[in-house]
Amino acid sequence: MNNSPYFLKPASVQSVMLRVLVALLPGIAAYVWFFGAGILVQIVLASVTALVAEAVMLKLRGKPLMLFLSDGSALVTAWLIALTFPSIAPWWLTVLGTLLAIVVAKHLYGGLGQNPFNPAMVAFALMIVAYPLLMSQWPRVDATDFAVQWQAIFGNRQILDAVTMATPLDALRTVLRDPEQRAMIGGLLGTKATFGNVGGKGWEWIAAGYFLGGLYLLQQRIITWHMPAAFLATLCVISGAFALHDPERFAGPGFQLFTGGAMLAAFFIVTDPVSGATTPRGKLIFAGGAAVLTWIIRTFGAYPDGIAFAVLLMNIAAPLIDMYTQPPVFGHKDKRGGPP
Amino acid sequence: MSALQRLFKFHGGVKPAYNKEASTGLPIAVAPASTLLVIPLHQSIGGMPRPLVKAGERVLKGQRIGGADGNASSAVHASTSGTVVAVEMRLMPHTSGLAALCVVIEPDGRDEWMERHPFDYRSASPTQTRDYLRDAGVVGLGGAVFPTHLKLNPGKQGKLDTLVLNGAECEPFITCDDVLMRERAETILKGAVIMRELLAAGQVLIGIEDNKPEAIAAMEIAARAVNQAAGDSAMKVVAVPTRYPAGGAKQLIRVLTGIEVPHGKRSTDYGVQCFNVGTAYAVYEAIALGQPLLSRIVTVAGNVSGARNYEVLFGTSMRDLIALCDPLPDSDRVIMGGPMMGLLMPSDDVPVVKATNCVLVGSKKLFPPPPPEMPCIRCGECAKACPSDLQPFEMYWFSRARIFGKAQEYNLFDCIECGCCAYVCPSHIPLVDYYRFAKSEIWAREIEKEAADVARERYEFRLLREEREKQEKAAKLAAKTAAGREKAAAALAEATKPAATPEEDAKKALIAAALERAKAQKEQVHPENVSNLTSEQQAEVDAIEARRAEIREMAKPHLRQDD
Numbered sequence A: 001m002n003n004s005p006y007f008l009k010p011a012s013v014q015s016v017m018l019r020v021l022v023a024l025l026p027g028i029a030a031y032v033w034f035f036g037a038g039i040l041v042q043i044v045l046a047s048v049t050a051l052v053a054e055a056v057m058l059k060l061r062g063k064p065l066m067l068f069l070s071d072g073s074a075l076v077t078a079w080l081i082a083l084t085f086p087s088i089a090p091w092w093l094t095v096l097g098t099l100l101a102i103v104v105a106k107h108l109y110g111g112l113g114q115n116p117f118n119p120a121m122v123a124f125a126l127m128i129v130a131y132p133l134l135m136s137q138w139p140r141v142d143a144t145d146f147a148v149q150w151q152a153i154f155g156n157r158q159i160l161d162a163v164t165m166a167t168p169l170d171a172l173r174t175v176l177r178d179p180e181q182r183a184m185i186g187g188l189l190g191t192k193a194t195f196g197n198v199g200g201k202g203w204e205w206i207a208a209g210y211f212l213g214g215l216y217l218l219q220q221r222i223i224t225w226h227m228p229a230a231f232l233a234t235l236c237v238i239s240g241a242f243a244l245h246d247p248e249r250f251a252g253p254g255f256q257l258f259t260g261g262a263m264l265a266a267f268f269i270v271t272d273p274v275s276g277a278t279t280p281r282g283k284l285i286f287a288g289g290a291a292v293l294t295w296i297i298r299t300f301g302a303y304p305d306g307i308a309f310a311v312l313l314m315n316i317a318a319p320l321i322d323m324y325t326q327p328p329v330f331g332h333k334d335k336r337g338g339p340p
Numbered sequence B: 001m002s003a004l005q006r007l008f009k010f011h012g013g014v015k016p017a018y019n020k021e022a023s024t025g026l027p028i029a030v031a032p033a034s035t036l037l038v039i040p041l042h043q044s045i046g047g048m049p050r051p052l053v054k055a056g057e058r059v060l061k062g063q064r065i066g067g068a069d070g071n072a073s074s075a076v077h078a079s080t081s082g083t084v085v086a087v088e089m090r091l092m093p094h095t096s097g098l099a100a101l102c103v104v105i106e107p108d109g110r111d112e113w114m115e116r117h118p119f120d121y122r123s124a125s126p127t128q129t130r131d132y133l134r135d136a137g138v139v140g141l142g143g144a145v146f147p148t149h150l151k152l153n154p155g156k157q158g159k160l161d162t163l164v165l166n167g168a169e170c171e172p173f174i175t176c177d178d179v180l181m182r183e184r185a186e187t188i189l190k191g192a193v194i195m196r197e198l199l200a201a202g203q204v205l206i207g208i209e210d211n212k213p214e215a216i217a218a219m220e221i222a223a224r225a226v227n228q229a230a231g232d233s234a235m236k237v238v239a240v241p242t243r244y245p246a247g248g249a250k251q252l253i254r255v256l257t258g259i260e261v262p263h264g265k266r267s268t269d270y271g272v273q274c275f276n277v278g279t280a281y282a283v284y285e286a287i288a289l290g291q292p293l294l295s296r297i298v299t300v301a302g303n304v305s306g307a308r309n310y311e312v313l314f315g316t317s318m319r320d321l322i323a324l325c326d327p328l329p330d331s332d333r334v335i336m337g338g339p340m341m342g343l344l345m346p347s348d349d350v351p352v353v354k355a356t357n358c359v360l361v362g363s364k365k366l367f368p369p370p371p372p373e374m375p376c377i378r379c380g381e382c383a384k385a386c387p388s389d390l391q392p393f394e395m396y397w398f399s400r401a402r403i404f405g406k407a408q409e410y411n412l413f414d415c416i417e418c419g420c421c422a423y424v425c426p427s428h429i430p431l432v433d434y435y436r437f438a439k440s441e442i443w444a445r446e447i448e449k450e451a452a453d454v455a456r457e458r459y460e461f462r463l464l465r466e467e468r469e470k471q472e473k474a475a476k477l478a479a480k481t482a483a484g485r486e487k488a489a490a491a492l493a494e495a496t497k498p499a500a501t502p503e504e505d506a507k508k509a510l511i512a513a514a515l516e517r518a519k520a521q522k523e524q525v526h527p528e529n530v531s532n533l534t535s536e537q538q539a540e541v542d543a544i545e546a547r548r549a550e551i552r553e554m555a556k557p558h559l560r561q562d563d
Helices: A012-034 A038-061 A066-068 A071-083 A091-107 A118-128 A146-151 A169-176 A185-190 A203-219 A226-243 A253-258 A262-269 A282-301 A307-324 B126-136 B176-199 B214-232 B249-257 B277-289 B318-323 B382-384 B392-400 B404-409 B421-426 B433-496 B502-524 B535-558
Strands: B037-040 B065-066 B082-091 B099-107 B162-164 B201-209 B237-240 B274-277 B296-300 B309-313 B330-334 B358-363
Touching: A012 A038, A012 A071, A012 A203, A012 A262, A038 A066, A038 A071, A038 A091, A038 A146, A071 A091, A071 A118, A071 A169, A091 A118, A118 A307, A169 A282, A203 A253, A203 A262, A226 A253, A226 A262, A226 A282, A226 B126, A253 A262, A262 A282, A282 A307, B037 B082, B065 B099, B065 B309, B126 B277, B126 B382, B162 B176, B162 B214, B162 B249, B176 B201, B176 B214, B176 B274, B176 B277, B176 B296, B201 B214, B201 B249, B214 B237, B214 B382, B237 B249, B249 B274, B274 B277, B277 B296, B296 B318, B318 B330, B318 B358, B382 B421, B392 B404, B404 B433, B433 B502
Parallel strands: B162 B201, B162 B274, B201 B237, B296 B358
Antiparallel strands: B037 B099, B082 B099, B296 B309, B330 B358
8 A cells, every 4th residue: 555645636638648649730730731631641640650669669668558658758759740740741751760769769768758858859860861852841831732642652752743832931041041042031021822921821820820739839838938938938039039130031030930830839849748857947957948949040050940959968067057057946946044 | 803903835745535524422431441451661761761660560640650750751651540560561552563572551440549739830949840741641633642841841942932832733534633622621721821830931822723623713712811820921722724734843843933843953942832731731630730641542443433531541442442432343553643654563462552442443445555556757747746845756766775874865754754745656666664774773773883983982992902002011021020130139149149230229119100100091981980989889880680570570481582
C-alpha cells in the first residue's frame, strides 16, 4: 500500500497530450482551408508511423506497451512533424522524418521524458539538411485540389510545378538576396497574392489558428505565459528594431510573427517541457534565445525557416539555463528572510 | 475585524476535495476508555521519557508515568486511574511497524484524579513555568508534537510582535480544531492570553481557513470578549483563503504577517511564534486547572458512516475508537492524520497518542491505488504547486539517481513533505517517497560518517596510548636495570670503597628525572571526571546506571537474540 498522499488529482500525461492535440485543431483547419487536405494525409502518415515506431521501440526496450502507447506523446510529435513539413512532401519523407524522431531522438535517448532534443525539430533539421529541395516545395496557396496533392505525395512529382511555390519567408529572402531582383520590402509585401495582409496569404490565418490553440493551452494551464510571451516579444523587438533601422532590407514584426512557424513555435514547440528550460526565468531566457536565433537564421541563413535549428541550439543550453535560474526558495527570497 | 487584516499569499498549494462536512454535524463526544490503555512513553519530539512506574503499581488519573529526559523532552501521564499491568514494548502508531516502550494501564473505571493545583505562572520565573509545562506533557497538537515549553520563549529580544494561533486546519477530512474552536473558543483564548503573556507578544492573530464560518464566528465572539476585558484589541481572528497547506506553520505565518521563516531558523528571531489552537487549550488546562495533557480531540472520518469528533484518552486503541463510528465493511486501512500527510498504521490496534489529530479509515474505493507511474516529463506542475518554492522534479531526478548531494543543493531539506507535488503530478510519481528516501539516506550517511569519525578518533587515541605505554614500559625497564646496576655498584663500592664518580651521579639524576616524567605522565592521563566526585554526583551516576540497567532489563525480552 502506498504512502501519503493517498489521493491524487485526476491528471495524466495522456490528458495533457490530448489537449495539446486539440489545441492544434484550429491551425489545422485553417491549413486545410487555404492549402488543401494534403496536410491531413501527412498527419495520418506521421501518426501511423509514429505509433508503429513507438510500439516497436517499447517492445525492444521491454516497456509496458499499452501504457506508453496511449500516453499521446508520439502523436504530438507526429502532428508537429506533419505541420512543419511541406504538406505535399513525398510520403517517404514524412515517414523517414517521423522514424528518426521517434526511434533516434526519442527512444535511443531513453524515451518519454528523457530526450534532450525536441524530436520533431530533430526530424525537421535532419530532413532539411538531407533533402533541402523537397523540404522547400510548399503548396501554392489556394491550389487545394486534393487529387493533385495526393498524387504529389504518393509518387508523381512531375505535376508539382503547377502547385508549388516557396513560402513567403523563403520568397522574401531569395528576392532580397538577389541583386537583380532586389525590390523594396514595402512594394514586395504589398503584393497581396503572395504576402497577404501581414504574414503571407493563408499563412497568417494558420498562425492565427495556432494562436487560438495557444490561448486554449494557457487557459488549461498546460503551458505558462513565459515561453510564448518571451518568444513573440523577442522576435517582435529584434525584427522591429532592424526594420526601423533599414525598412528596405528587413521585414517588420507583423510579417515575422505571422509567417512560417513562428506561432507554432511560440505555443507548441519551444514550450515542450522535456527538452526546454523549466524555471520561470529560464523559460524567458530559453524562448527569448530561440527567437533571436530564429530571426538570425531566417534573415541571414540559407534555410527557409530557422526555428528548428534555433530550438535545437537552445535545447543544448536548457540544463545550464535551469541551473543558473533556480528561483529562490521559501524564506530565502532576501537575506533577512522577511517580506519580499 | 477580519476585513482589516492585510493578507499575503504563499506560492503554490492545492485545493483537494475537503470532505469535512461528514464529521462536523455532531458535537464532540467523549470516547470510553479501552479495557487496556497502552501509553507510549515517547509521544513528542525530543528525548525518550523514562518510565516512573512499575507493573503492579496503582496510578491516579494525571499521575506522571514518564519523566521528561532532559529539557528537550516532555512528560507523559496516566490518562485515567487504574493499575499498571506492564511496562513493555508495544506496536507504535507509525508506518514503520516498530515497537517502543509503553506503560499499559488497566483502568479501574473510577477515573480518580490525582491532586490538582493551578500553577501560578505570574509569580513563577519563566524557567519554572517552562519546566512545569514540560512536566505537564504539553506538546504541539497540530500533529508535529514539538514540546510546547521549548517554544514558549520570546527569544533574544525578550518580546515578540505576533503570536499566531493556527486554526487553519487545511488537511481534508480533519475537523478536530474546527469543532474545538466552535465549542471551546473561550478556553482556547484563555490559553492564548497565558501564552501571550509568557511570550510578551504584541498581538495575537488567529488564522482560520474561510471554509469554517462557524469556528470563525465563535472565535470572533470570544476574541471580542477577551479584548473588552483587557481593554485592547490584541486578539484578531483572521479568515485565510482555503488552500492546502495554509495550515503549515510557515505558510500561515507568511499569510498572516508576510514573514517567511527560512528552514532551520527560529520564528522568534523574526518576532513571531505559532501554536495550534488545541495547544493553547492544553496550556490553559495545565496552568489554570493543573491538569496535564491526558486527552485530545480526534476526528474519526473516511470510510465510516458515523464520522465524528471524540475527546479521546491517550492510550485508547484506534480499533475501539473506529468501532464507535460504524466503519464500512470494505475498510482496508487506517491512516493517522489526513490523506495528504497522514501515516499508514501497521494495524488498527495501535494507541491514540498526542500526535493523533485524525483516525482516517480508508478503502480501495476511497483512496484508490495510484495509476501506474510514468516518467517525469518536466511539466513543472509540481513546481507550481510547491509551497516551499522548490523545484520538486529536479529533486526527484537527483534522488532517483542517488545524487544526494545535488538533491540537497536543490534544498531537499526545505521540503515539508506536504504532498502537493505528488498530488498534482500527471505522471503519478510518488515524489514525496523519493524525498523521504533521499533524506533518510543522507541522514544515514551522516550518522555513518559520525560513527566513522568517532572510530577514527578512538583508533588514533589507541595508537597514542600504545605509544605512551611503550614509553612508560621502556622507562620502567630503564629504571629497573638502572636500579640493579646501582645495587651492584653499591656492593662493589662496599667492597672497594671508592667514592662515587661524578659520571654516575649524572646518570642517576637522569634516571630519576625519567622516572619523575613517567609518573607525571601517568597522572596526567588519569580520567578525572569519575574521580573526586561529590557524593551527589556519585548518587547521580549510580541512578543513571541503575536506570540504564532497568531499561535494558525491560527491553530484553523484546530484543532478538542477536541484538
